[in-house]
Amino acid sequence: MSKRNHRLALRKNALGLALGACLSILALPLAQAANADGSVVGRTRAGATVTVVSPDTGFTRTVTADANGNYRFPFLPVGKYTLQSNADGSPIGEQVRITVSLGVATTVDVGGATDTLDTVVVNASALGAAVDVSSVESATNIGREELARLPVERDAQAVALLAPGVVQGEFGGISFGGSSVAENTVYINGLNVTDFYNRVGFSSVPYAFYKEFQIKTGGYSVEFGR
Numbered sequence: 001m002s003k004r005n006h007r008l009a010l011r012k013n014a015l016g017l018a019l020g021a022c023l024s025i026l027a028l029p030l031a032q033a034a035n036a037d038g039s040v041v042g043r044t045r046a047g048a049t050v051t052v053v054s055p056d057t058g059f060t061r062t063v064t065a066d067a068n069g070n071y072r073f074p075f076l077p078v079g080k081y082t083l084q085s086n087a088d089g090s091p092i093g094e095q096v097r098i099t100v101s102l103g104v105a106t107t108v109d110v111g112g113a114t115d116t117l118d119t120v121v122v123n124a125s126a127l128g129a130a131v132d133v134s135s136v137e138s139a140t141n142i143g144r145e146e147l148a149r150l151p152v153e154r155d156a157q158a159v160a161l162l163a164p165g166v167v168q169g170e171f172g173g174i175s176f177g178g179s180s181v182a183e184n185t186v187y188i189n190g191l192n193v194t195d196f197y198n199r200v201g202f203s204s205v206p207y208a209f210y211k212e213f214q215i216k217t218g219g220y221s222v223e224f225g226r
Helices: 003-031 144-149 156-160
Strands: 038-043 049-053 060-064 070-076 079-087 090-100 105-107 114-117 120-123 138-143 166-168 174-176 212-218
Touching (some): 049 070, 090 105, 138 144, 156 212
Antiparallel strands (some): 038 070, 049 079, 166 174
16 A cells, blocks of 8 residues: 555544544433433223323323233423323223422322222322332432422522532532532533533523422432443
8 A cells, every 4th residue: 555545544544533533422412311301100900091181281191001000101291290090981090180300200000909808998099109219319309389489599509409418519519428519410401511621510591491400419320321
């Protein structure tokens, strides 16, 4: 191979490496753009259809319970919903009002289950579980309604200070469980907006834009990496 052809080959290889690096960097926020919604899981009669409806937007979604009566609604926009289970054209139990929180799986058993042990009858409640038992994350959710009642500064970091184990950093920023303020990561609508150069601070939006905050302090899911 001549020197000229050798130089051309090197340039093509270098260009290919540069393009590959750019694609990897651009794909990174997309891979981490999760946890911007919530989900609903639970049990009802096997084969029943379960429907959630948002009274505010009219958004509707329906799923069918499996052979064990399990159902799941993934990727639901945060907000308030009504949930109803039906089988053979008839409702099972009463309609349930639920709230889907950011990054949380709300558990709702529809229709109840009754077990008879001699003369003892146990009826399951249709209320949504307050704790997401399907996740190992330590997280605190704070919605717009709670913030309207709390005397808190209209700033994302001020809201984060409401979570247990979060304190004001010595030189600005906030510390989670004694960690450095440079170890924090901030996501808005699932997009990482942390200052990657200084590692302190982040891009933000007007406070009125926020609908709900979730402060994670441990047990992070794999989509966040590191």
